[in-house]
Structure formats: C-alpha cells, structure tokens
Amino acid sequence: MRRHGIEEGRGGFVEGAWYIIADGARVGKRPVTVERFGTRIVLFRDERGALVAARARCPHRGADLGLGRVVDGAIECPYHGFRFASDGRCVAIPCEGRGATGRGVAEVLALTRYEVREHRGFVWLFWGERPDELPPVPWFEGLPADERHAHTASTDWDVPFARAMEGMLDLHHAPFAHRPWVPGMGALLDPYDVRVEGDVIHAMGVLRDDDGAPWDGRRGWKFEMEVRFPGALRLSFGKLVVGVVGCAPIDAGRTAIVGRYYMPVPAIGRLLARLGLLMEFWLIQPEDERMLASSEPRDADLEACRFVRADAGILAWHKMRRARLKAQREGEPQGEPRRLPVEAG
Numbered sequence: 001m002r003r004h005g006i007e008e009g010r011g012g013f014v015e016g017a018w019y020i021i022a023d024g025a026r027v028g029k030r031p032v033t034v035e036r037f038g039t040r041i042v043l044f045r046d047e048r049g050a051l052v053a054a055r056a057r058c059p060h061r062g063a064d065l066g067l068g069r070v071v072d073g074a075i076e077c078p079y080h081g082f083r084f085a086s087d088g089r090c091v092a093i094p095c096e097g098r099g100a101t102g103r104g105v106a107e108v109l110a111l112t113r114y115e116v117r118e119h120r121g122f123v124w125l126f127w128g129e130r131p132d133e134l135p136p137v138p139w140f141e142g143l144p145a146d147e148r149h150a151h152t153a154s155t156d157w158d159v160p161f162a163r164a165m166e167g168m169l170d171l172h173h174a175p176f177a178h179r180p181w182v183p184g185m186g187a188l189l190d191p192y193d194v195r196v197e198g199d200v201i202h203a204m205g206v207l208r209d210d211d212g213a214p215w216d217g218r219r220g221w222k223f224e225m226e227v228r229f230p231g232a233l234r235l236s237f238g239k240l241v242v243g244v245v246g247c248a249p250i251d252a253g254r255t256a257i258v259g260r261y262y263m264p265v266p267a268i269g270r271l272l273a274r275l276g277l278l279m280e281f282w283l284i285q286p287e288d289e290r291m292l293a294s295s296e297p298r299d300a301d302l303e304a305c306r307f308v309r310a311d312a313g314i315l316a317w318h319k320m321r322r323a324r325l326k327a328q329r330e331g332e333p334q335g336e337p338r339r340l341p342v343e344a345g
C-alpha cells in the first residue's frame with residue numbers, strides 16, 4: 001500500500017517492537033487515555049500499582065474508559081459502570097445485577113489489552129502481534145543508574161512518525177534551524193560515523209568550523225546517539241547533557257514525543273534537567289517541528305529526497321523501517337486483518 005509517499009502497511013507503523021508511549025508519572029490513581037497507532041489506549045494501575053494498557057473503547061457501547069475510575073484495581077466505565085479487571089475480564093454489569101458476568105459474558109465483554117511495561121519511569125508498549133517470547137524492553141548504555149537527576153516531559157508533534165525520527169537523527173540542522181541557541185556552532189559535520197548493530201543505530205558526529213584542517217579531537221560540538229529502532233533514542237551532547245527521547249505514532253500524521261534530560265550534578269541536577277528540558281520543549285523543539293511540518297511531501301519519501309553523507313543515520317533508520325514494513329506486508333494474510341493486540345484471558 002502506498003499512502004504517505006513511502007510504501008506502507010497499516011498506517012506505516014512498525015510492529016513487533018517496544019515504544020515509549022508516555023511518562024509513567026502521568027498515570028496515577030486515575031486512568032488516562034492516550035491515542036497511539038491510531039488507537040485510543042487507556043492506561044491504569046491495578047491494585048498492586050502495575051500498569052495495564054487496554055483499548056479505551058468500552059466493549060459495551062464504546063465510551064472512553066479513560067473518563068472512568070479505578071475501583072479495587074478494576075477500571076469502571078463512566079457511562080454505565082461496567083467494570084473490567086486488569087486481565088481484561090468484565091467483572092461487573094450493574095444494570096444486570098450480581099452474577100451477570102458469569103456464563104461466558106465476562107469473556108465476550110472482555111477488554112482488548114496490550115503488553116505494557118513501566119521501565120525507568122517510561123511507559124513502554126509492545127505494538128504488534130505478541131510473539132511467544134516478548135523481546136526485552138530496550139534500554140541504553142551509559143545512563144545514570146536512576147532518575148534522581150532527571151526530568152521528563154511530553155509533547156505532540158503535528159508531524160508523521162518517520163519525519164519525526166528523521167528530525168531526531170539529524171545532527172547537521174542544528175547551526176541553522178537552532179541558530180539563536182547555538183551561537184558559533186560550526187556547520188561542518190566531521191568526523192561523522194554511523195554504525196548499525198541489529199536494530200540499534202549508533203551515531204557520532206562533531207559539528208565544527210570548516211577550517212580545512214582535520215579534526216584535532218577537541219574543537220567543535222560533539223554529539224553521540226544510540227537509537228533503539230524504531231522510536232527510542234539516547235542523545236549525549238558534550239559531557240554534561242544526556243537525554244532520552246521516545247517517539248510513538250499518534251496516528252498516521254502525528255507523533256507523541258516523551259523527552260528526558262539527565263544532569264548528574266549533585267543537589268541541583270534535577271532542577272538543571274528541568275530547566276534544560278523546558279528550554280528544549282519551548283524553544284528548540286518547536287523549531288524542529290516547524291521545519292519538519294514544512295517539509296514536502298508531508299511524510300517521509302526516500303525518492304523525493306537527495307541525501308548527503310551527513311544524512312547517513314537517517315538513511316540507516318529508513319533502511320530498517322523499509323525492511324520491517326516489507327516483512328510485515330509479506331507476513332500479512334490477504335484480505336484478513338491481523339490480530340494486533342493481546343486478547344484477554
């Protein structure tokens with residue numbers, strides 16, 4: 001199927017992967033509905049505090065379960081009070097009285113659930129058919145052991161997922177797209193090295209002045225990046241700033257971004273991380289979003305671009321995406337929708 005410039009299947013969402021879909025701190029006692037992969041997903045906590053992710057559409061008549069409440073670890077629909085346990089089974093139908101959920105009713109009315117984990121304060125959702133063995137939730141090398149000196153924030157971009165990822169992997173836009181915030185940053189990306197290991201992309205680059213001399217190992221602004229395909233990445237800038245970004249499609253045209261800064265500085269690290277991330281979200285990211293939203297065609301299209309050496313990381317990502325989407329299309333039974341989520345029970 002060709003929908004947004006690049007060949008895509010089912011909205012172009014890469015399946016069989018963990019995505020960071022939200023900041024875990026957003027899910028407290030109340031349920032929260034987020035839209036991801038063109039689907040409304042409700043997140044809530046069971047009686048032990050473990051996260052549950054399920055289709056937000058109530059199986060009864062479709063109300064948004066995120067508007068409801070959690071009672072004894074079960075989610076209660078705000079419309080007619082049907083309740084659903086953390087394993088998805090319907091456990092109460094108030095209008096039908098006690099015992100109404102017996103005789104298979106619990107299963108017929110069951111919620112569609114998704115595999116979800118909370119890891120290092122992020123909500124990770126496994127999108128796609130559940131394999132017999134789930135891959136481990138990814139994480140990154142070289143990060144502090146905890147989130148004491150970290151701050152996390154979220155935003156949405158009016159940009160398709162593949163374009164958003166192009167923006168994340170792009171190093172050489174900074175001296176132009178972010179000119180006011182990086183005065184004196186050189187435009188030459190040299191050295192620049194991209195390495196692919198399985199579904200991890202490592203990139204290292206130095207932005208410096210083009211003075212005709214080889215790099216002396218010191219001058220310039222050094223970036224390092226580790227991308228866990230498809231949408232999670234660690235970005236280090238110099239020695240002090242380390243960030244993690246999680247991107248997930250909201251739908252075919254928009255992307256949810258969860259960002260975190262670590263500033264391992266005693267006492268004021270968290271405050272610095274907060275200030276840094278505020279600046280990033282208020283001043284810098286809107287410039288990225290503006291550039292990407294202005295780009296034509298609106299979604300990524302490899303044929304419509306003329307890539308240069310400094311785009312190697314972006315190309316590596318597109319290569320992975322293309323291979324994964326192709327495999328998805330080939331594994332797809334003709335004319336029959338594939339079961340995406342994990343069923344209850």
Ligand code: FES
Binds near residue numbers: 058060079080081082
């Ligand atoms: S729509 Fe949810 S209980 Fe009726």
Ligand SMILES: [Fe+2]
Binds near residue numbers: 174
């Ligand atoms: Fe940027």
